[in-house]
Structures are given as C-alpha cells and as structure tokens.
Amino acid sequence: MMTKPLAKSAVSQKRVLDAAARIFRDYGYAGATMRVIAEEAGLKAGSLYYHYQSKDALIGAVLDVGMNAAIEAMNAALATLPPEATGRQRLEAAFRTHVATIIANGDYSLATSRVYGQVPAAIRAQHEKLRDHYGLIWRNILATAQRHGEFRGDVNLTLARLLILGALNWTAEWFKPGNRSIDDVARGFAAIVMDGIAVPAGTAS
Amino acid sequence: MMTKPLAKSAVSQKRVLDAAARIFRDYGYAGATMRVIAEEAGLKAGSLYYHYQSKDALIGAVLDVGMNAAIEAMNAALATLPPEATGRQRLEAAFRTHVATIIANGDYSLATSRVYGQVPAAIRAQHEKLRDHYGLIWRNILATAQRHGEFRGDVNLTLARLLILGALNWTAEWFKPGNRSIDDVARGFAAIVMDGIAVPAGTAS
DNA sequence: CGAAAAACCGAACACTAGTTAGAAAGACCG
DNA sequence: CGGTCTTTCTAACTAGTGTTCGGTTTTTCG
Structure with missing residues (x-):
C-alpha cells in the first residue's frame, strides 16, 4: 500500500x-498510429491504454509537456535576473531561454508546433490558456521596457511579439546542434530585433 | 479533336x-482523407483519381502551387522596382510581397507550412529545390544591400534571413483580414528588422 | 514464499483508409 | 439522332485504424 504512485509506471x-x-x-496527428508509437516505446499497442485513456489524451499530454516546459524555464530564467536588469537584458535572456527550451525539448516543441493545427478542437481549446499565459510573459517584458523608455x-x-515568437519557433525546424551554438543564435536574433540590421542614420558610409 | 486540354477537366x-x-x-497529410477532399470538391472519392494518380500526387501538386506562387510573385514584385531602388526599399517590397502572397494563397501557404514535415520523404526531396531557390532570392537581397554598405x-x-522567414511565415497562422492591413504588418516588420525596437544609442530618454 | 496489485500481451471488433474497375452519365460533333 | 470521348459514380477489395477485454506475466510487499 504505497502512498505515491509506483515508479515503474512513471518510467x-x-x-x-x-x-x-x-x-x-x-x-x-492522424499519421501517428498507436501501433507505431507503441513500437517506439517498446510496447504493444494495447498496452498504451494502461497509461493513457486514448490517443487524444496522449496528444494532450504531449502538448502539455512542451508548453509547460517553456513556461517554467522562462519563469526560472527571468527570476534569476537581478531586479535592476535592463529591458535589453531581460529580452536577451528570454530569447536565449526560449531557443534553449525549444532545442532541448526538440521532440515536444516540434510536435507541438506541427501538430497543433490538426488536433481536435476540444484539445486545442484546453491549451489556448497555456499559450496565452506564455504570450503574456513576453508582452510584459516588451511593455515594461517600452514604458521605461528603453524601447x-x-x-x-x-x-x-509576433515577429519574435515566429522567428524563435522557427528555429526548431532548422537548428542543428554543432553548427552554431544556441547562445549565438539567441544573441544574434536579439541584436537584430533590438538594433536592426541597417546602418544607423547619420553614419558615414 | 482539340489541340488544347479540355476546359471542363481543368476547371x-x-x-x-x-x-x-x-x-x-x-x-x-494523413488526416486528410480522399473522401473528405472529394466531398469538399463536390465529387466522390473515386473520381479524384481521374485528375490525380494518387494522394501523394495531390499533395505534391498542392506544395507546388504554394511555392511557385510565392516565387513568381516575388520575382514580379522585385522586377517592378527601379534599378536604383535601395536595399531598404527592396527588402520592404519583399516583406510586403511575401506576406501578401501568404495571405492571398492562405490555403496553400498554410497547407504547405503545416504539412511539409509530414509528407513522404520522396515528395519532400523534390520540393527542396523550390525552397532553396526561394531562399536564394532573399539571400541576394540581403547580401547586395550589405555589400553596398546599407546593412x-x-x-x-x-x-x-532565418529570422525574417520564420517571422513572415508565422503570419499565416495569426493574420486575420480586417484587423490590421497586410501593408501595415509588412511595414511594421520591415521597420523592426531594419531599425530595431530599441531607442538608438546617444538619444536622451 | 505467496497473494494481491500492477503492467503488459494477444487477438479480436467495428470501422475507415487508399485505391481500383466497370458501369453510368455528360459533352461534343457529324 | 448515333457514336465517341470525357468525366463521374458505384461498389468493392485489402490493409490498417483506434480501441476493448480476458488472460498472462511481472512486480511489490507483508
């Protein structure tokens, strides 16, 4: 009679x-069959139903993991910044965290972004809250910096914000580890978004 | 005995x-069934095979249309610019054209971007050329402007380029006509990418 | 150990998938 | 009108879908 759920099942x-x-x-979503998923997990199809009620419950869990990992990583990263951190520093940290999360949880991130539009509407509706919450974090970073006169x-x-998230999420599709580092990408993106790529006005050619 | 393919079939x-x-x-890709596609087209499933050999041929044609429309629109838009157009003007035109194409051919654009990762590898390989060609257009715009000292x-x-294309392609997911205009989005994006969102250095708060 | 609980398998069920082939309907022309 | 293509439908076939359920194996723990 154990109080916590057994370990074997969790693994x-x-x-x-x-x-x-x-x-x-x-x-x-539709192309992923329960039999193939089971094989990838080293089980038979019927056994999946011991862990998840249905295919919909499975995709729901996948979406949850991807989104929650992003939110928690972002909150943790922003919490470690000193209170006097500038908006520029906060935004750069957010860039780095988002890209790092996307690459680290690449399977979940890509699954989420690719499958989100194909999932049954009921499941999608449930995850809109998480998405909105994440969008709010970004909204705050940007709005605060603008209010302080930094932006x-x-x-x-x-x-x-839409530009930033579009660009960052797209990294999951092209980033290959070993080529460029995650930090390089995040720094490069942050520099472009904050300072632009054009030669500043009033600069001699 | 007609020389050109009959009209009825083309329609x-x-x-x-x-x-x-x-x-x-x-x-x-997998979730789209031939029966549902046929119903949407006002036909029965079997009749689709009179026009396309298989489901794979169908998705191949959809990918073709989306990508070719983008390439042609971009070439046409850049061709109308005067030779003395600045890099800034070219980039802004490219932004506008890309977003406009994506919104105008929204069905094809979204189908392409959402389904590309799930399509059989053989079909994907065939379309990598088109993708690369389109990327080359952007590469040229950016490289030329940089060489001229504008960037x-x-x-x-x-x-x-990866930032730009990621951000632009993402517009297909969130853009709703009637709210913001396509030109507003393109101009806003171009301004951010070229000039940044931060207050330029050496400006009093 | 041994019994209870947990984890998994195997086979089946009802249904739907892409695809095919032959018949039917429609269009066109003398 | 008849005849010849073109276009569509009907009906079927095989293969594979998510899911269920009774039984079998493995784990847990007194």
Whole structure:
C-alpha cells in the first residue's frame, strides 16, 4: 500500500510520452498510429491504454509537456535576473531561454508546433490558456521596457511579439546542434530585433 | 479533336486542388482523407483519381502551387522596382510581397507550412529545390544591400534571413483580414528588422 | 514464499483508409 | 439522332485504424 504512485509506471509512462512526441512530430496527428508509437516505446499497442485513456489524451499530454516546459524555464530564467536588469537584458535572456527550451525539448516543441493545427478542437481549446499565459510573459517584458523608455514608443509591441515568437519557433525546424551554438543564435536574433540590421542614420558610409 | 486540354477537366482539377489545400491544411497529410477532399470538391472519392494518380500526387501538386506562387510573385514584385531602388526599399517590397502572397494563397501557404514535415520523404526531396531557390532570392537581397554598405557588416545574414522567414511565415497562422492591413504588418516588420525596437544609442530618454 | 496489485500481451471488433474497375452519365460533333 | 470521348459514380477489395477485454506475466510487499 504505497502512498505515491509506483515508479515503474512513471518510467514507462515517460517512455510512452517521449515516443509519442517523436512520432507525432514526424507523422502528424492522424499519421501517428498507436501501433507505431507503441513500437517506439517498446510496447504493444494495447498496452498504451494502461497509461493513457486514448490517443487524444496522449496528444494532450504531449502538448502539455512542451508548453509547460517553456513556461517554467522562462519563469526560472527571468527570476534569476537581478531586479535592476535592463529591458535589453531581460529580452536577451528570454530569447536565449526560449531557443534553449525549444532545442532541448526538440521532440515536444516540434510536435507541438506541427501538430497543433490538426488536433481536435476540444484539445486545442484546453491549451489556448497555456499559450496565452506564455504570450503574456513576453508582452510584459516588451511593455515594461517600452514604458521605461528603453524601447521606442512608436513600435507596435504586438507586432514585435509576433515577429519574435515566429522567428524563435522557427528555429526548431532548422537548428542543428554543432553548427552554431544556441547562445549565438539567441544573441544574434536579439541584436537584430533590438538594433536592426541597417546602418544607423547619420553614419558615414 | 482539340489541340488544347479540355476546359471542363481543368476547371474540375482546380476545384479538386483548392479543396485539397483546405483539407490538408486543416487535417494534416494523413488526416486528410480522399473522401473528405472529394466531398469538399463536390465529387466522390473515386473520381479524384481521374485528375490525380494518387494522394501523394495531390499533395505534391498542392506544395507546388504554394511555392511557385510565392516565387513568381516575388520575382514580379522585385522586377517592378527601379534599378536604383535601395536595399531598404527592396527588402520592404519583399516583406510586403511575401506576406501578401501568404495571405492571398492562405490555403496553400498554410497547407504547405503545416504539412511539409509530414509528407513522404520522396515528395519532400523534390520540393527542396523550390525552397532553396526561394531562399536564394532573399539571400541576394540581403547580401547586395550589405555589400553596398546599407546593412551593417557585423550582422550574420544567414541568421537574419532565418529570422525574417520564420517571422513572415508565422503570419499565416495569426493574420486575420480586417484587423490590421497586410501593408501595415509588412511595414511594421520591415521597420523592426531594419531599425530595431530599441531607442538608438546617444538619444536622451 | 505467496497473494494481491500492477503492467503488459494477444487477438479480436467495428470501422475507415487508399485505391481500383466497370458501369453510368455528360459533352461534343457529324 | 448515333457514336465517341470525357468525366463521374458505384461498389468493392485489402490493409490498417483506434480501441476493448480476458488472460498472462511481472512486480511489490507483508
């Protein structure tokens, strides 16, 4: 009679979840079959139902993991910054954290971004909250910096946020470890977004 | 005995293609069934095979249309610019054209970007050429402007291109006509990428 | 050890997938 | 009108889908 859920089950459940993330990422929601997921996890199809009620519950769990990992990593990273950190520093940290999370949980991130549009509406609705919450973190970073006069007042922050998240999420598709480092990418992106790529006005050619 | 392919067939073929783009976009590669596509096109499933050999041929055609439309629109837009157009003007035109194409051909664009990762490898390989060609257009715009001293020499153009395309392609997911105009989005994005969102150094708060 | 609980398997069920082939309907022209 | 293509439908086939469930194996723990 144990008070906490048994260990064996948790391990197996995690293996199933990891396998599901990989298969969903490669084959999409409908293309990922329970039999292939089971094989990837070292089980038979019927056994998946011991851990997850249905295929929908599985994809729901995958989406949860990806999004929650991003939110927690972002909160942790921002919490370690000193209170006097500038908006520029905060934004750079957010860039670095987002890219790092996406690459570290690559299977989940890619599965999430690729499959989100194909998932049954009921499941998608449940995860809209998480998405909105994450968007709010970014909104705060940008708005605070603008209010403090660090970011220009004439830039549309909503547009800026959509640009940033679009660019960052896309990294999951092209980033190959070993080539460029995650920090290089994050720093480079942050520099472009904050300072632009054009030669500043009033500079001799 | 007509020399050109009959009209009826062409019309029907286009209806099938449009329907396929919508269904692929909403349900993914595996989730889009021939029966649903046929219904969307006002046909029965078996009749699709009169126009396309297989489901793979259908998705291949959808990918083709989306990518070719983007390439042609971009070439046309850049060709209308005067030869003395600045790099800034070229880049802004490219932004506008890309977003406009994505929104105008929304079904094909979204189908392409969502389904590309799930399509059989053989089909994907065939379309990598088109993708690379499109990337080359952007590479040229950026490299030329940098060589002319309009863009800073210390920015990594590959990184800039990946940021731009990631951000632009993401617009297909969130842009809703009627709210912001396509031009507003393109101009706003171009301004951020070229000039940044931070207050320039040497400016009093 | 041995019994209870947990974890997994195997085979089946109802259903749907892509695809095919032959018949039917529609369009066109003398 | 008849005849010839073109286009669509109907009906089927095989293979594979998510899911269920009774039984078998493995683990846990007194």
